[in-house]
Amino acid sequence: MRELAERLGVNPNTVAAAYRTLRERGVIETAGRRGSRVRSKPATTARELIRVEVPPGVRNLSEGNPDPALLPALAGAFAAAAEEGDREPVLYGHAPVEPELARLARAGLDADGVPDGPVAVTSGALDAMERVLMAHLRPGDAVAVEDPGWGSLLDLVPALGLRTVPVGVDDEGPSPDDVRKALAGGARALIVTDRAQNPTGAALSAARARALRTVLADHPETLLVEDDHGHHIVDLPLHALAGTTRSWAFVRSAAKAYGPDLRLAVLTGDAVTLDRVRGRQRLGPGWVSRIVQRAVVRLWSEGAVDPAAVAARYGRRRDALIGELARRGITAHGRSGMNVWVPVPDETGAVARLLHAGWAVAPGARFRLSAPPGIRVTVSTLAEGETEPLAETIAAALGPAGGPVRTYA
Template sequence: MATQYAISGATAREIAASAERAVTEGRLRPGDALPPVRTLADGLGVSPGTVAAAYKELRRRGIVVTRGRGGTVVASAPSVASRRPPRVPEGLRDLAGGHPDPAFLPDLVPPGRLSPGARSHRASPRLPQLEELARAWFRRDGVPDGQVTFAHGALDCVARLLSVELRPGDAVAVEDPGFHHLLDLVPALGLRTAAVAVDDEGMRPEALRSALRAGARAVVLCPRAQNPYGSRVSEARREELLAVLAGSPEVLVVEDDHSADTAGGPLHSLTTAGARGPGRWAQIRTVSKHLGTDLRWTAMACDPVTLARHDGRMLLTSGWVSHVLQETVVRLMTDPATAELVAAAGTAYTERREALIAALAEHGITGAAVSGLNVWVPVRDEAAVVNGLRSQGWWVAGGSRFRIGAGPGVRITVADLRVPEAAVLAADFGRVLADSASTYGG
């Protein structure tokens, strides 16, 4: 038994299970290197092929990754260990969470008449009134509403789509930097991430083309309010991306329009291009950013094949989204006071985002964000900036968990950053960068 590696076993299955336990229990941590195949084989008294098979299974399950000459290491967010953000230190202003301003969220009041328990929800999984509201929601922005269904959240929906469409080892094109939970989810499903660089207008066409040439069978992107970069797909960029995708009609394109009502800007969806649009597609919308973070409800518009595959798998698992939850969403979506609150939120988020961008620019600092709740600031040393701002009373998110090959940066959530506070934060940011430069030079 190779106790120094916290791994034991005589078969590939036993070795993989032992390594998984070590990761789950924290004896092997993210970034820790596993021993070379031959070294572990010698220590366990098994063949190198047995260890290689164990490592292959661990890679397939998203527990480890292989870094070429860097060997095999525990994944940054292994599928058997939940990676949660660090606790916000007491007394700091929290700008790291990515959450909306609670002041703009309506009170969540469950319906007075609860759904009867003894009926077949599987036979009628969607409330007709909410289904029609969802169709109108998509139709408002030109998204085809012929096929609509529900899920429990954006990631729940994406996970189901990828699991029914792709096989272990297939590649998924994702934004870089991108939503960290999606970057964790893809390898947890046994899939590979194909990083696609982004700018203010969304995915870069040449980067998407490279991902497709590398074999990506699905693309997941945010058309606006991209997290963490704040991109919004422009009309010109939409045409460029459609031209790239035209040669790959079998690729599933998933748009996560998670902040549809508070993103700050129009939607230029790939799905609105009619016959020129992707043949396989889905657009996902949630209400957590404008109605309540505890409302785990998602609406999805999609093509007929995607609908059948998604709903077929859901029927075999959770079956349906709670009708009590659906009734709560109906009440909020039809409430005039809530509509006014959502509109005010969208205006405030735009003002706060633009205020921070402008304040940073006055100190020679470039921030990226043309929509959404976050501002991405490229920096040379993430840790130095996070710690420096912490000493000034601010808590921001280091960018390492949001990126694959993109350069370092920090993410600042501006949802509840009042406009006057932007100048104070920007001045503190400037001092932190000056201190960092004097420490490290240049």
């Protein structure tokens, strides 16, 4: 920095500020004494650009959205929340969390075995994860992430100036051996999806959760972040890891079950983590609209979503596609949620051939770091009569010349 300051004829503090800005924007990544390196691509939107342009007439199964037909109507809940807001308007200095929302959320967390902790409300799961990571980590710190995993998270981590360490996943969740290796190698945080993992549909089993707790017990200083966005759309039990380490956070989003536009997630965790998150939130947006929070309370209280029915509907669609693919000799994965992951030998070719045949799927490059190639098929709106034609088209797109297909673990 001193050399650059002398060469440019500026104050060293100016150079330091420029480096800091580049780290914050994800243009460079730092690696301690090994220095700083320019990233090959800007981090903020790299994976968002890996999209399929869907022409008219093509069936779009690429976007990862829930089935609109399974989302609840919002008008009544918001009307009631607005009326309540007219009677008791929320003003500056009022509590940022709706008391009834906190009570219902805490009751649900208690029922699922999530350790006791304060409750905060954020603008979705990704907002919660960003706040938790920034509350504990510094630029250059390493974060262990699932590979393949959520593309937005894989972009967020380097955008914060942090380094991603890939951890392989199978149908039961992250590999304990990979997690052990990542933490032993210096990763300061681990992010785990409990159920409905995007893109593979993985869900933590009881045995896998026990194995991961054993690994984490040897690294008690690890920041553990859990994402349970599958709440109310899956019928598999939760096997939470929360509380295994000193610093932990558990995020439960309303997006998949109640609607992405609600932009609401419930966050709990250890007292220090939540205190830091809430303190920083006060200096930014302040709070998530209490009208939105009250509307969600109405949706929860009135049973606007039947979790078992929604989970069964998604499960039938996943199982049907996986079964049809298996009958054609193709291995696919989708233990929970609304996506099916299909390992392929040639990702670009498979996506292009499917698009030409009238089906748009998501290229696996949006979700991968070092994992083998694949495609993600969102089955949330897949009709019964579409399953067999889609499986037949996928089989044809892979073709006999593609060679053996590797699994994603």
